[in-house]
Amino acid sequence: MRQALVIGGGLHGLSTALHLARTPGWQVTLLERRHVGRHSSGVNAGGVRRLGRALPEIALSVVAAEMWHGIQALVGDDCGFRATGQVKVAESAADMARNEARVAEVRALGWRHEEVVDQAEVRRLLPAVSPHVVGAIVTRDDGSADPMRTVMAFRAAAERAGVTIREGIAVTGLARTAEGTIRVQTDQGDFEAERVANCAGAWAPDLAALAGETIPCGTKASMMIVTERLPAFVDPTVGATARALSFKQTASGTVVIGGGHQGRSDKAAETSTVLFGSLAHAARIAAEIFPCVAQARIVRSWTGTEARPPDDMPVIGESRTLPGLFHSFGFAGHGFQLSPAAGAAVAELMARGATNLPVAAFSQDRFAVPA
Amino acid sequence: MKVVVVGAGPAGIRAVEQLVRAGVTPTWIEESPDGGGRITQRPPAGFTRSAAALYGADAGRARRLHATLDAMKPRTDWRPDTLVWNIRPQDRVLHTQTDGAAQAEVPYDALILCTGAMDRVLPLPGWTLPGVTTLGGAQVALKAQGVGIGAKPILVGTGPLLWLTALQYAKAGAKPALVLDTTPFLTKAWQAAGMMWNAPTFLRGIGIMAALRLRGVPIAEDATPLAIEGVEGATALHWRDAAWKEHVTPCDAVALGWGLKPESQLADLAGVPFDYDALQHNWVPRRDAAGRAPVAGVYMAGDGAGIGGAEVAELSGARAALALLADAKLPSDAALTAHLDGRLRTEARFRAALERAFPYPAKLAARMEDSTPVCRCEVITAGELRAAAAADAPEMNRAKAFSRIGMGRCQGRLCGTPAAEVLASALGVTVAEVGRLRGQPPVKPIPLQQPAA
Ligand SMILES: Cc1cc2nc3c(=O)[nH]c(=O)nc-3n(C[C@H](O)[C@H](O)[C@H](O)COP(=O)(O)OP(=O)(O)OC[C@H]3O[C@@H](n4cnc5c(N)ncnc54)[C@H](O)[C@@H]3O)c2cc1C
Numbered sequence: 001m002r003q004a005l006v007i008g009g010g011l012h013g014l015s016t017a018l019h020l021a022r023t024p025g026w027q028v029t030l031l032e033r034r035h036v037g038r039h040s041s042g043v044n045a046g047g048v049r050r051l052g053r054a055l056p057e058i059a060l061s062v063v064a065a066e067m068w069h070g071i072q073a074l075v076g077d078d079c080g081f082r083a084t085g086q087v088k089v090a091e092s093a094a095d096m097a098r099n100e101a102r103v104a105e106v107r108a109l110g111w112r113h114e115e116v117v118d119q120a121e122v123r124r125l126l127p128a129v130s131p132h133v134v135g136a137i138v139t140r141d142d143g144s145a146d147p148m149r150t151v152m153a154f155r156a157a158a159e160r161a162g163v164t165i166r167e168g169i170a171v172t173g174l175a176r177t178a179e180g181t182i183r184v185q186t187d188q189g190d191f192e193a194e195r196v197a198n199c200a201g202a203w204a205p206d207l208a209a210l211a212g213e214t215i216p217c218g219t220k221a222s223m224m225i226v227t228e229r230l231p232a233f234v235d236p237t238v239g240a241t242a243r244a245l246s247f248k249q250t251a252s253g254t255v256v257i258g259g260g261h262q263g264r265s266d267k268a269a270e271t272s273t274v275l276f277g278s279l280a281h282a283a284r285i286a287a288e289i290f291p292c293v294a295q296a297r298i299v300r301s302w303t304g305t306e307a308r309p310p311d312d313m314p315v316i317g318e319s320r321t322l323p324g325l326f327h328s329f330g331f332a333g334h335g336f337q338l339s340p341a342a343g344a345a346v347a348e349l350m351a352r353g354a355t356n357l358p359v360a361a362f363s364q365d366r367f368a369v370p371a
Numbered sequence: 372m373k374v375v376v377v378g379a380g381p382a383g384i385r386a387v388e389q390l391v392r393a394g395v396t397p398t399w400i401e402e403s404p405d406g407g408g409r410i411t412q413r414p415p416a417g418f419t420r421s422a423a424a425l426y427g428a429d430a431g432r433a434r435r436l437h438a439t440l441d442a443m444k445p446r447t448d449w450r451p452d453t454l455v456w457n458i459r460p461q462d463r464v465l466h467t468q469t470d471g472a473a474q475a476e477v478p479y480d481a482l483i484l485c486t487g488a489m490d491r492v493l494p495l496p497g498w499t500l501p502g503v504t505t506l507g508g509a510q511v512a513l514k515a516q517g518v519g520i521g522a523k524p525i526l527v528g529t530g531p532l533l534w535l536t537a538l539q540y541a542k543a544g545a546k547p548a549l550v551l552d553t554t555p556f557l558t559k560a561w562q563a564a565g566m567m568w569n570a571p572t573f574l575r576g577i578g579i580m581a582a583l584r585l586r587g588v589p590i591a592e593d594a595t596p597l598a599i600e601g602v603e604g605a606t607a608l609h610w611r612d613a614a615w616k617e618h619v620t621p622c623d624a625v626a627l628g629w630g631l632k633p634e635s636q637l638a639d640l641a642g643v644p645f646d647y648d649a650l651q652h653n654w655v656p657r658r659d660a661a662g663r664a665p666v667a668g669v670y671m672a673g674d675g676a677g678i679g680g681a682e683v684a685e686l687s688g689a690r691a692a693l694a695l696l697a698d699a700k701l702p703s704d705a706a707l708t709a710h711l712d713g714r715l716r717t718e719a720r721f722r723a724a725l726e727r728a729f730p731y732p733a734k735l736a737a738r739m740e741d742s743t744p745v746c747r748c749e750v751i752t753a754g755e756l757r758a759a760a761a762a763d764a765p766e767m768n769r770a771k772a773f774s775r776i777g778m779g780r781c782q783g784r785l786c787g788t789p790a791a792e793v794l795a796s797a798l799g800v801t802v803a804e805v806g807r808l809r810g811q812p813p814v815k816p817i818p819l820q821q822p823a824a
Contacts, residue, residue, distance in 0.1 A: 152762065293819055
């Protein structure tokens with residue numbers, strides 16, 4: 001059996017490990033510093049969204065969407081996935097014009113999932129939306145899933161496929177051996193493998209640096225707020241064209257509000273802090289679009305940390321300094337939906353050195369300074 | 372130097388007193404409309420019952436505290452009706468909300484947290500019915516609103532507050548239909564020697580029990596509450612006596628409380644580490660005997676720093692302020708410091724005995740039926756928590772992620788203690804090993820729509 005190591009027990013690490021373990025001939029071990037799902041993957045908004053993706057990301061996102069619709073077959077659990085739709089509301093004529101242009105652009109590439117709808121249709125989809133909303137872009141079979149449940153389903157499936165998951169082990173160094181394999185140093189001794197995946201989330205650029213590779217990345221600390229329970233008033237997940245918003249009512253009635261409003265993260269301490277200013281801003285947008293939440297109270301808030309490349313698109317590809325090491329990080333706040341497909345792509349790259357899945361656009365070469 | 376004191380109960384009042392004495396003008400923040408804290412909570416203006424009737428044997432203490440409270444307010448930046456809902460320790464900033472709306476950021480160089488305690492509960496079938504409250508809630512209903520929770524309430528739990536509340540109700544004309552103490556009389560008697568470290572308080576406790584018996588209040592010790600019956604509200608308690616015989620006692624309200632736990636979320640957000648205190652059966656923020664946290668500039672006093680009762684709260688409040696002053700190289704009273712240290716040592720012995728006398732019935736929590744809701748806010752049952760344990764949740768925060776326990780309105784303040792017992796017994800480990808829920812802002816719900824800060 002050929003040995004592979006996956007660093008990071010978030011969804012990308014788990015998905016990569018699962019797909020590779022299902023490839024004949026591979027023995028996969030996953031190393032996670034804390035516990036599986038401790039960071040972004042366990043605390044995200046659960047949005048399963050193709051809507052509004054950057055153009056180079058659409059193809060992978062479409063593959064992922066198909067996988068979400070068959071998620072039960074993939075991991076043996078429905079992950080709480082419900083195709084309740086995603087709606088991005090337009091609040092002005094200018095927003096509508098932007099929406100038309102956007103959807104035209106997406107359709108020109110041959111994709112059909114985004115659709116412009118008028119005021120009557122948006123009101124039908126979102127009866128509680130503010131009257132100033134004039135229309136929307138809709139993807140009807142997008143939806144949302146339960147992040148923690150998804151993590152646990154991927155974990156269980158990976159273990160059934162033969163992956164050894166070791167929690168509480170931190171990777172501290174990466175080096176090439178004389179035999180051409182990779183030595184992975186940890187706080188609990190060395191591991192050796194032919195292929196290694198760097199799925200360490202916010203900390204992945206630091207691991208790349210340990211392998212001698214500089215990949216420009218900032219850190220994102222997206223904030224979420226949750227209200228007390230309210231009577232059911234909205235099914236789809238809602239965003240806005242001109243403002244940062246992600247808005248969803250859960251089955252229990254609580255409303256989860258996000259949209260990339262930033263807290264502050266402390267990468268070394270692995271913590272992040274809610275900032276009042278951005279919290280108030282997120283709340284204001286939510287209440288303007290759904291007036292019925294204006295009187296609600298916030299019961300919880302939290303942040304999750306992730307790496308953010310300059311163009312907000314992930315880094316997927318083999319290391320330029322340490323062959324055999326494969327990066328998959330920098331999902332910049334929208335990697336939950338991509339995880340089934342990205343993991344499949346990275347597993348193929350590791351096993352065969354190539355993949356037909358559309359990830360070529362994510363090579364770190366795009367940041368290389370021209371000579 | 373910007374000093375902020377959070378809380379205007381006995382600990383906060385005595386802390387502010389020492390600060391003012393040393394020439395410091397603290398910002399003083401209190402969630403309630405007025406100070407006094409829980410034990411000596413002041414009734415609203417125009418309320419006519421006398422201090423003696425309201426506070427009983429505590430009347431003298433209450434009068435003294437209220438006098439200091441009123442004297443100190445004008446000498447501080449007094450902010451009542453103000454909730455501290457977040458702390459950013461890196462920036463030394465508090466987030467506050469006044470009158471349920473106005474937001475502010477309050478900077479500090481030093482902070483004394485005197486945040487008090489809340490009841491510890493043991494969920495029973497039916498405890499989510501209207502008419503079921505905590506012992507603390509029952510006391511507030513009587514003191515601040517002047518109406519009891521019912522005309523024939525049943526009080527269930529253990530600890531001094533159980534007996535005190537029972538007597539207060541009996542005296543106010545709402546004779547309890549039953550006082551059910553889960554602790555056997557012998558356990559309490561056994562600790563009598565230790566309790567002599569605070570003889571007056573101990574003797575008062577004995578006195579209360581005698582007074583209740585005299586008034587004909589039915590008392591059951593070493594008894595087990597089984598379920599609260601009712602449709603629109605609590606109408607009866609099913610319980611089992613020490614001889615294992617089952618009873619049904621009709622009532623119109625139930626109050627529950629098994630001792631107290633520190634309200635320590637702000638200490639948590641300030642970055643103070645916590646230790647498990649096996650005797651108190653609580654997680655307590657780490658501090659030295661003077662109340663200094665291991666986080667620079669943070670001090671703690673009163674029940675929020677570990678349950679000690681009103682007397683200890685006053686002593687530790689003053690002591691923490693003196694520690695702050697000494698650390699800041701400001702004038703502080705050395706003789707008083709030495710005196711307080713001595714008193715606090717003695718009280719600690721009494722407290723230890725008291726905790727042994729009124730233990731949290733961890734076994735009852737662990738044995739809770741699967742269908743019993745542990746979390747009131749989100750209705751999460753003991754069974755769901757056990758399922759989380761089976762799904763590989765080795766500690767509370769993971770159990771939270773799996774089961775949603777502690778995600779509701781109370782953020783686990785109420786359900787955290789029993790949930791830890793259920794989880795620990797399901798996993799076959801100690802309750803210390805399952806840890807505690809990490810604090811998240813806001814510590815209490817705040818309105819979504821906020822005026823700009
Ligand atoms: C608040 C929030 C809301 C979001 N909402 C959405 C959404 O609605 N839809 C969507 O598609 N995406 C969303 N995202 C993004 C999504 O959550 C992430 O893109 C995705 O979970 C990233 O997964 P990951 O496996 O790369 O990272 P992570 O889940 O962060 O996993 C990385 C893991 O690596 C481990 N690790 C790090 N360093 C080491 C080391 N040296 N040794 C060993 N292990 C290490 C960490 O402990 C961690 O467990 C959101 C993100 C956040 C923060």
